[in-house]
Amino acid sequence: xxxxxxxxxxxxxxxxxxxxxxxxxxxxxxxxxxxxxxxxxxxxxxxxxxxxxxxxxxxxxxxxxxxxxxxxxxxxxxxxxxxxxxxxxxxxxxxxxxxxxxxxxxxxxxxxxxxxxxxxxxxxxxxxxxxxxxxxxxxxxxxxxxxxxxxxxxxxxxxxxxxxxxxxxxxxxxxxxxxxxxxxxxxxxxxxxxxxxxxxxxxxxxxxxxxxxxxxxxxxxxxxxxxxxxxxxxxxxxxxxxxxxxxxx
Amino acid sequence: xxxxxxxxxxxxxxxxxxxxxxxxxxxxxxxxxxxxxxxxxxxxxxxxxxxxxxxxxxxxxxxxxxxxxxxxxxxxxxxxxxxxxxxxxxxxxxxxxxxxxxxxxxxxxxxxxxxxxxxxxxxxxxxxxxxxxxxxxxxxxxxxxxxxxxxxxxxxxxxxxxxxxxxxxxxxxxxxxxxxxxxxxxxxxxxxxxxxxxxxxxxxxxxxxxxxxxxxxxxxxxxxxxxxxxxxxxxxxxxxxxxxxxxxxxxxxxxxxxxxxxxxxxxxxxxxxxxxxxxxxxxxxxxxxxxxxxxxxxxxxxxxxxxxxxxxxxxxxxxxxxxxxxxxxxxxxxxxxxxxxxxxxxxxxxxxxxxxxxxxxxxxxxxxxxxxxxxxxxxxxxxxxxxxxxxxxxxxxxxxxxxxxxxxxxxxxxxxxxxxxxxxxxxxxxxxxxxxxxxxxxxxxxxxxxxxxxxxxxxxxxxxxxxxxxxxxxxxxxxxxxxxxxxxxxxxxxxxxxxxxxxxxxxxxxxxxxxxxxxxxxxxxxxxxxxxxxxxxxxxxxxxxxxxxxxxxxxxxxxxxxxxxxxxxxxxxxxxxxxxxxxxxxxxxxxxxxxxxxxxxxxxxxxxxxxxxxxxxxxxxxxxxxxxxxxxxxxxxxxxxxxxxxx
Numbered sequence: 029x030x031x032x033x034x035x036x037x038x039x040x041x042x043x044x045x046x047x048x049x050x051x052x053x054x055x056x057x058x059x060x061x062x063x064x065x066x067x068x069x070x071x072x073x074x075x076x077x078x079x080x081x082x083x084x085x086x087x088x089x090x091x092x093x094x095x096x097x098x099x100x101x102x103x104x105x106x107x108x109x110x111x112x113x114x115x116x117x118x119x120x121x122x123x124x125x126x127x128x129x130x131x132x133x134x135x136x137x138x139x140x141x142x143x144x145x146x147x148x149x150x151x152x153x154x155x156x157x158x159x160x161x162x163x164x165x166x167x168x169x170x171x172x173x174x175x176x177x178x179x180x181x182x183x184x185x186x187x188x189x190x191x192x193x194x195x196x197x198x199x200x201x202x203x204x205x206x207x208x209x210x211x212x213x214x215x216x217x218x219x220x221x222x223x224x225x226x227x228x229x230x231x232x233x234x235x236x237x238x239x240x241x242x243x244x245x246x247x248x249x250x251x252x253x254x255x256x257x258x259x260x261x262x263x264x265x266x267x268x269x270x271x272x273x274x275x276x277x
Numbered sequence: 278x279x280x281x282x283x284x285x286x287x288x289x290x291x292x293x294x295x296x297x298x299x300x301x302x303x304x305x306x307x308x309x310x311x312x313x314x315x316x317x318x319x320x321x322x323x324x325x326x327x328x329x330x331x332x333x334x335x336x337x338x339x340x341x342x343x344x345x346x347x348x349x350x351x352x353x354x355x356x357x358x359x360x361x362x363x364x365x366x367x368x369x370x371x372x373x374x375x376x377x378x379x380x381x382x383x384x385x386x387x388x389x390x391x392x393x394x395x396x397x398x399x400x401x402x403x404x405x406x407x408x409x410x411x412x413x414x415x416x417x418x419x420x421x422x423x424x425x426x427x428x429x430x431x432x433x434x435x436x437x438x439x440x441x442x443x444x445x446x447x448x449x450x451x452x453x454x455x456x457x458x459x460x461x462x463x464x465x466x467x468x469x470x471x472x473x474x475x476x477x478x479x480x481x482x483x484x485x486x487x488x489x490x491x492x493x494x495x496x497x498x499x500x501x502x503x504x505x506x507x508x509x510x511x512x513x514x515x516x517x518x519x520x521x522x523x524x525x526x527x528x529x530x531x532x533x534x535x536x537x538x539x540x541x542x543x544x545x546x547x548x549x550x551x552x553x554x555x556x557x558x559x560x561x562x563x564x565x566x567x568x569x570x571x572x573x574x575x576x577x578x579x580x581x582x583x584x585x586x587x588x589x590x591x592x593x594x595x596x597x598x599x600x601x602x603x604x605x606x607x608x609x610x611x612x613x614x615x616x617x618x619x620x621x622x623x624x625x626x627x628x629x630x631x632x633x634x635x636x637x638x639x640x641x642x643x644x645x646x647x648x649x650x651x652x653x654x655x656x657x658x659x660x661x662x663x664x665x666x667x668x669x670x671x672x673x674x675x676x677x678x679x680x681x682x683x684x685x686x687x688x689x690x691x692x693x694x695x696x697x698x699x700x701x702x703x704x705x706x707x708x709x710x711x712x713x714x715x716x717x718x719x720x721x722x723x724x725x726x727x728x729x730x731x732x733x734x735x736x737x738x739x740x741x742x743x744x745x746x747x748x749x750x751x752x753x754x755x756x757x758x759x760x761x762x763x764x765x766x767x768x769x770x771x772x773x774x775x776x777x778x779x780x781x782x783x784x785x786x787x788x789x790x791x792x793x794x795x796x797x798x799x800x801x802x803x804x805x806x807x808x809x810x811x812x813x814x815x816x817x818x819x820x821x822x823x824x825x826x827x828x829x830x831x832x833x834x835x836x837x838x839x840x841x842x843x844x845x846x847x848x849x850x851x852x853x854x855x856x857x858x859x860x861x862x863x864x865x866x867x868x869x870x871x872x873x874x875x876x877x878x879x880x881x882x883x884x885x886x887x888x889x890x891x892x893x894x895x896x897x898x899x900x901x902x903x904x905x906x907x908x909x910x911x912x913x914x915x916x917x918x919x920x921x922x923x924x
């Protein structure tokens with residue numbers, strides 16, 4: 029099949045950036061989207077042009093590095109996958125496809141399709157953990173966790189930290205990402221002692237980084253490669269509110 | 278062959294205490310010097326890599342109060358490739374009351390490694406395995422649970438007990454997030470300084486001691502030095518030498534290879550694991566191979582048609598025309614034989630022309646019986662994400678049609694040589710996780726990698742590195758030291774050389790060609806003639822690389838082509854050593870299958886009289902590379918050396 033790509037090219041963070049058109053001819057529908065970019069980059073390199081820079085690593089949808097907005101949708105047209113899992117069989121011969129980086133104020137572009145997502149790490153630093161120093165742990169079966177609670181915690185813990193939720197949100201909110209961590213740890217008995225302080229610290233860090241507020245639009249969960257449900261945000265709000273009330277008492 | 282390498286003095290692990298095996302680790306810990314908490318903040322440690330080993334070590338040393346500086350090439354430490362481990366982590370908890378024990382985990386691992394690992398190290402690994410699970414549960418790792426709230430277990434290849442803890446098919450991700458969160462907690466506490474998008478390009482050795490690293494900031498191209506009292510490499514394995522592997526695209530050998538060039542011995546480089554259950558290659562542009570967790574072999578049955586060239590839809594092939602070859606050849610272990618055995622058996626049936634799929638390089642992994650027995654719902658619960666992943670990649674529905682699988686390069690047991698303290702042959706250089714060679718011998722058992730990486734990072738290294746750090750204080754070192762200046766200049770020269778070649782071939786085209794040489798001649802089966810040919814081919818290709826590679830752009834920018842070029846250049850040197858190691862080891866053991874050395878029924882035939890040793894290679898110069906072999910003799914006091922049998 030033949031594809032036309034319109035790709036965001038930006039030399040560095042100071043550069044203004046622009047869309048550039050490339051033709052990619054004669055590719056198999058079984059190629060992954062990123063393999064098509066590899067192929068285009070091979071051709072650009074041989075022609076002496078700079079290849080397109082994009083983040084990627086595991087190419088199996090778990091590391092969270094890949095981060096392309098494809099035809100206006102974070103991670104592209106298929107539901108519940110990361111960019112690296114997208115294949116050309118999802119497109120048609122002759123398609124013109126726009127490829128852009130994550131767009132959000134806390135994610136400045138570094139080059140081409142690569143953005144800086146360190147703000148997400150800083151939210152975790154604020155409280156996205158259980159303070160369990162190595163060596164202090166009791167025997168693993170001492171604290172029982174009902175299976176359904178463990179399963180719900182896992183569903184939230186499946187977040188890969190890619191930031192698609194932020195890229196998709198009209199408010200540039202990272203509440204799905206942050207709420208997922210709150211829900212993961214808050215569902216487990218091990219997460220209870222720090223539950224209040226975690227919620228307050230993480231909401232403050234989220235806001236300090238310049239992420240917007242949640243207005244329950246739901247674009248985030250629609251593009252999430254792991255299908256993190258929107259109710260992690262309600263749970264987060266409830267934890268913040270409870271912590272504030274308890275704090276006042 | 279004698280002109281390929283020379284033999285040097287034998288090497289001995291001097292750190293392991295004598296005495297009964299179950300007392301050695303305790304003795305070593307008691308013998309290790311300690312650093313009091315007030316003095317720890319005056320001592321510094323550099324850690325390269327933030328996977329399970331590096332992340333857990335950075336968190337633990339930070340908690341202890343050392344000044345830790347941590348580096349990763351990813352944009353976040355949470356993305357290290359440990360995240361992709363699917364199946365599980367072993368621990369000798371015996372929660373299933375099925376006869377498991379520390380001793381049995383030790384025994385299974387030594388046997389699974391085909392008697393090419395150290396008994397003392399493996400015993401220690403089994404001893405600390407239970408503490409790892411305790412630690413991870415305390416961090417909030419959402420392991421699978423029984424309805425009563427207890428931890429669930431499943432079984433993995435090469436063992437007859439259920440000792441594997443898991444979090445659906447994303448165990449590596451959940452364990453890594455536990456370590457990552459502990460690490461970020463220390464970043465917030467100020468004990469760990471984290472540098473993302475930084476790649477280590479050289480080791481700085483001062484007066485025989487590892488004292489720092491040269492790193493390149495991958496965003497700006499700036500080459501800078503960092504110094505510390507000890508350096509820890511946790512940079513993973515080198516499967517990407519094969520180009521196509523299950524590793525992430527950027528996984529590389531550069532950190533350990535640069536340390537090797539500075540004097541650290543590289544042990545057993547030819548011991549690389551080929552995983553039996555990966556999705557088959559479908560196109561020449563394929564960039565990586567995807568693993569389907571070995572846990573699938575618990576419920577899936579592997580088969581090929583009995584008749585050569587039977588290209589019917591698998592669902593139309595009747596039971597009596599199917600060959601469940603693992604169950605037939607290995608009735609005791611069936612579909613759960615170790616990885617090396619399963620991989621070679623798949624190759625054998627494909628060589629007979631009974632392989633399936635468009636390329637003929639595939640076998641079926643069939644869940645029809647399991648779905649009938651347990652219902653589709655139960656299979657979805659256990660393996661849902663793996664089935665989804667298969668469907669996305671192949672476009673086929675594995676609930677209805679059997680999966681097609683084929684072996685792919687997955688893990689490297691070889692790595693930098695370390696003693697019982699995990700210290701390399703350069704003082705102050707510690708190597709942990711997949712980057713060292715220590716515990717898996719010639720073949721790693723499923724769910725043992727996560728266990729070893731976390732054992733090293735949470736429990737072993739923190740105990741042993743204090744013994745080294747207590748020997749301080751260390752002379753201050755800075756940029757002005759000649760060793761630092763030389764290392765920095767060498768890094769810059771190499772970058773400039775790569776940029777100046779301006780040849781006709783892309784980095785990837787060289788990498789793919791190198792990978793196919795290694796896969797053909799240093800992969801599932803190795804022969805003397807093939808390896809000799811491969812060494813000549815790798816040398817010729819390396820020569821062409823340095824004359825004809827095209828690296829666009831410049832250093833002072835984010836330049837992914839330049840990053841890859843440096844990594845591929847190191848894979849050439851490593852690839853050559855892998856072939857030399859495979860050629861010199863004129864026996865079959867575990868993953869290393871020399872066609873010349875097999876039993877009457879075609880199984881790997883070890884030669885313990887000549888090869889019961891670790892091959893630790895000293896760098897022998899770049900041109901020509903004539904490495905020096907140092908042998909560490911292996912002794913088996915507890916596990917009887919015998920021919921592995923899974924029948």
